[in-house]
Amino acid sequence: MQLVLVIFFVSCYCTKYVSGVTTQSSENVTVKEKDTIEEVNVIKNNYHELLKRVINNEIEIVDLKNQKQYLKNDLENTKRYMTCQMEDIKDFTEEKYNNLNETKAALMKTMISFSQSLKLLNETMQELSYRQPEKCEENKTECNCTESFHETIASPGYPLEYSNNLAKNWSIDVGSGYRVELQFTNFTTELKYDVVMVYDAVDATDLMGSFSGDDLPPPMISTGRYMFLTFTSDNNVQYTGFSANVYKITST
Numbered sequence: 264m265q266l267v268l269v270i271f272f273v274s275c276y277c278t279k280y281v282s283g284v285t286t287q288s289s290e291n292v293t294v295k296e297k298d299t300i301e302e303v304n305v306i307k308n309n310y311h312e313l314l315k316r317v318i319n320n321e322i323e324i325v326d327l328k329n330q331k332q333y334l335k336n337d338l339e340n341t342k343r344y345m346t347c348q349m350e351d352i353k354d355f356t357e358e359k360y361n362n363l364n365e366t367k368a369a370l371m372k373t374m375i376s377f378s379q380s381l382k383l384l385n386e387t388m389q390e391l392s393y394r395q396p397e398k399c400e401e402n403k404t405e406c407n408c409t410e411s412f413h414e415t416i417a418s419p420g421y422p423l424e425y426s427n428n429l430a431k432n433w434s435i436d437v438g439s440g441y442r443v444e445l446q447f448t449n450f451t452t453e454l455k456y457d458v459v460m461v462y463d464a465v466d467a468t469d470l471m472g473s474f475s476g477d478d479l480p481p482p483m484i485s486t487g488r489y490m491f492l493t494f495t496s497d498n499n500v501q502y503t504g505f506s507a508n509v510y511k512i513t514s515t
């Protein structure tokens with residue numbers, strides 16, 4: 264574009280000058296011609312100078328274009344590289360996150376089984392604490408050789424207060440050829456709501472008696488080798504409960 268403009272400008276200038284020469288008088292033509300040649304030379308030089316500058320400009324423009332392309336390519340490459348890096352980081356992060364998640368899940372599993380073990384241990388401990396030390400009771404028997412001591416049963420926690428909402432069963436079996444004699448030694452429960460039931464069977468059939476309050480139940484003897492007891496407490500009021508000795512007596 265610049266080049267075209269310059270050529271247009273130079274050609275105009277020349278035309279104007281040449282048309283001026285035709286108006287000069289013939290005497291001075293040679294002088295004028297000489298001047299003209301010089302001027303044309305100057306113009307030619309200028310033109311060449313201009314052309315050179317234009318060409319230089321062109322070169323510079325091409326150079327700038329190349330630089331621009333280079334920068335564009337560089338930018339493109341950098342962009343691609345960054346995108347790739349970001350993808351990489353994303354993949355890595357996802358992988359780590361998944362690992363973390365797995366670890367978390369495994370940990371949760373362990374914690375659940377750990378807390379289950381703890382619960383079991385707790386239950387076992389409580390079970391143990393309710394159990395009366397049998398070997399120390401051995402000489403409580405008021406035996407005249409037809410009955411012998413079997414075990415002691417008591418409300419959970421005895422002689423401390425039992426808890427609310429209990430439902431505990433005892434199944435007593437003194438063995439073939441014997442009968443069960445039950446003798447309560449202590450009895451204090453919430454009247455009507457915290458109840459001991461005694462059955463003359465291996466399970467909750469053949470009720471012999473239902474007891475609550477402060478009265479000590481009478482001694483009871485089973486018809487067979489079995490006796491079944493239940494103790495239930497409601498959701499409030501707790502007492503020390505009960506304790507009873509179980510004897511194995513010869514059946515007659």
Ligand SMILES: *[C@@H]1O[C@H](CO)[C@@H](O)[C@H](O)[C@H]1NC(C)=O
Nearest residue numbers: 360361363364365367368369
């Ligand atoms: C993480 O683990 C839980 C189960 O353990 C699963 O429900 C969830 O979809 C997991 N999340 C990812 C992102 O994997």
Ligand SMILES: *[C@@H]1O[C@H](CO)[C@@H](O)[C@H](O)[C@H]1NC(C)=O
Nearest residue numbers: 381382383384385386388389
């Ligand atoms: C054990 O059981 C008792 C009674 O059920 C409860 O109060 C206590 O918090 C339990 N302990 C653990 C560690 O579970």
Ligand SMILES: *[C@@H]1O[C@H](CO)[C@@H](O)[C@H](O)[C@H]1NC(C)=O
Nearest residue numbers: 397398399400401402403404
């Ligand atoms: C039980 O009584 C017998 C004799 O009466 C005695 O020899 C034995 O040491 C007593 N046992 C205990 C644990 O007190």
Ligand SMILES: *[C@@H]1O[C@H](CO)[C@@H](O)[C@H](O)[C@H]1NC(C)=O
Nearest residue numbers: 405406407408409410444512
């Ligand atoms: C044993 O007890 C029974 C009744 O329970 C009684 O009839 C018997 O005389 C007693 N025997 C002895 C040796 O004390």
Ligand SMILES: *[C@@H]1O[C@H](CO)[C@@H](O)[C@H](O)[C@H]1NC(C)=O
Nearest residue numbers: 422423447448449450503506
């Ligand atoms: C249980 O009864 C015995 C005698 O029958 C008594 O000496 C003892 O103090 C009673 N225990 C409780 C906790 O009431």
Ligand SMILES: *[C@@H]1O[C@H](CO)[C@@H](O)[C@H](O)[C@H]1NC(C)=O
Nearest residue numbers: 430431432433466467492493
């Ligand atoms: C206790 O016995 C009753 C029957 O009276 C029964 O319904 C209940 O399931 C038994 N409980 C346990 C823990 O065995």
Ligand SMILES: CC(=O)N[C@H]1CO[C@H](CO)[C@@H](O)[C@@H]1O
Nearest residue numbers: 287288289290291292294295
């Ligand atoms: C005829 C004519 O115009 N002659 C002129 C040529 O140029 C010289 C100097 O430029 C003049 O002095 C003449 O008069």
